[in-house]
Amino acid sequence: MKIAIIGAGAMGSLYGGYLSRVSSKVYLVDVWQQHVDAINEEGLKIDEKDHAVIVKPEAVNDAASVGPVDLAIIFVKSINTPAAMEKNAVIFGPNTLILSLQNGYGNIEKIAKYADINNIIAGTTAHGATMIEPAHIKHAGCGETNIGWAKSKNDKRIYEISEVLNSAGFKTVVSDNVMELIWSKLIINVGINALTAILKLKNGDLLAGNETKDLMRMSVNEAVKVAKAKGTEFNGSDMVKKVMDVAFATSENKSSMLQDILNGRKTEIDTINGAIVNEGEKFSIDTPVNLILTNLVKALEKSK
Numbered sequence: 001m002k003i004a005i006i007g008a009g010a011m012g013s014l015y016g017g018y019l020s021r022v023s024s025k026v027y028l029v030d031v032w033q034q035h036v037d038a039i040n041e042e043g044l045k046i047d048e049k050d051h052a053v054i055v056k057p058e059a060v061n062d063a064a065s066v067g068p069v070d071l072a073i074i075f076v077k078s079i080n081t082p083a084a085m086e087k088n089a090v091i092f093g094p095n096t097l098i099l100s101l102q103n104g105y106g107n108i109e110k111i112a113k114y115a116d117i118n119n120i121i122a123g124t125t126a127h128g129a130t131m132i133e134p135a136h137i138k139h140a141g142c143g144e145t146n147i148g149w150a151k152s153k154n155d156k157r158i159y160e161i162s163e164v165l166n167s168a169g170f171k172t173v174v175s176d177n178v179m180e181l182i183w184s185k186l187i188i189n190v191g192i193n194a195l196t197a198i199l200k201l202k203n204g205d206l207l208a209g210n211e212t213k214d215l216m217r218m219s220v221n222e223a224v225k226v227a228k229a230k231g232t233e234f235n236g237s238d239m240v241k242k243v244m245d246v247a248f249a250t251s252e253n254k255s256s257m258l259q260d261i262l263n264g265r266k267t268e269i270d271t272i273n274g275a276i277v278n279e280g281e282k283f284s285i286d287t288p289v290n291l292i293l294t295n296l297v298k299a300l301e302k303s304k
Contacts, residue, residue, distance in 0.1 A: 001164055004029055004069040004091050006084050008036075008059065010129035010137045010259070012075035015101070017044045017137075018168040020057035027066045028059040029088060036061050038135030047138040068093030071161060074111065077256075078104030078271040085114035097157060099147060101125050103189050103256060104271030105182070105279075108150045120150040121158060122178045124185035126246055127170070128203065128253030141203070141250025145170045148178040183227045183234070184242075189272045191220040191243035193257040194293040197267065198300065200258065204251025207244060215289065216243060222287040223276045229283040261300050269297040 001023050005016035008030035020026040028044075030036055039059040046053045060066060072091050076084040081102070085092075092098065092115055099121040100107045108122050126143020145165055149158060158174055165172040175181050195206055195215055206212045217240050224236045260267040273290040280287040 002069045003071045007076035010131040014129040017055040022167045026057040035134040045136045063088040074100045081110040104268045105275035123147040128250035130254045140253035145172040148175040187223045190223045191216045193255045196255040197257040197261045203247045203253045218289040226280045
């Protein structure tokens with residue numbers, strides 16, 4: 001299977017790196033030239049808990065050299081999805097399956113403006129990864145990958161994708177409830193990412209004090225109320241436990257939002273906590289904690 005990873009940050013590199021061990025045609029597509037060059041020259045180093053792995057996917061910054069693929073996995077920030085789809089259009093053939101494993105809300109709708117909705121798969125991952133330096137990442141947490149068709153249909157190709165991901169070491173489950181998938185991952189990000197960015201803490205550090213756990217609980221409960229208004233059936237207590245379980249499982253991970261703040265980059269706050277605020281307004285649901293978290297992260301962005 002010919003696979004392209006669009007956006008080879010920490011998570012894109014993690015998936016592309018391990019997929020390259022089960023498929024000979026894996027391409028990491030990214031604009032960071034130093035990262036691309038280092039991967040091609042030295043291989044990609046992945047630090048695991050007690051050992052390191054060197055893998056050798058091919059890295060490029062020009063999709064024209066790749067051409068159409070069987071599977072494109074999108075890992076760019078949600079704010080960069082339209083630009084990534086336009087710039088890498090040559091990768092998306094008429095039969096290319098497109099899997100979004102991005103954070104944030106609204107990615108499927110953005111991708112569907114550039115590709116056939118029948119070829120789009122929505123997904124979530126509970127893995128965590130941190131960029132150390134060019135061509136060097138840390139695998140900071142493991143968990144399930146869940147995937148489902150963006151448009152409900154009976155198409156067995158999704159099981160081929162699941163098989164490939166499983167063979168690469170990513171425990172993958174196929175779901176027929178894509179809305180629940182997307183909202184579950186969004187709620188997890190709501191409870192973890194902004195707080196880690198504001199307080200400059202690793203995921204697991206949020207569990208060390210009652211103050212941070214209370215903020216996690218309040219932000220998650222607001223998100224659950226909004227998700228229910230959108231037609232999901234989440235239980236607030238269950239989701240709070242799930243978020244804390246993920247924080248524990250990825251204890252050593254620096255969230256993508258924290259990494260953005262530390263590196264002076266724009267975050268995805270508008271499509272995570274900000275999305276809860278915006279969707280809540282549509283249903284007259286108050287989301288004061290998520291509004292505060294959103295504004296604090298935006299203030300941090302402006303302070304750089």
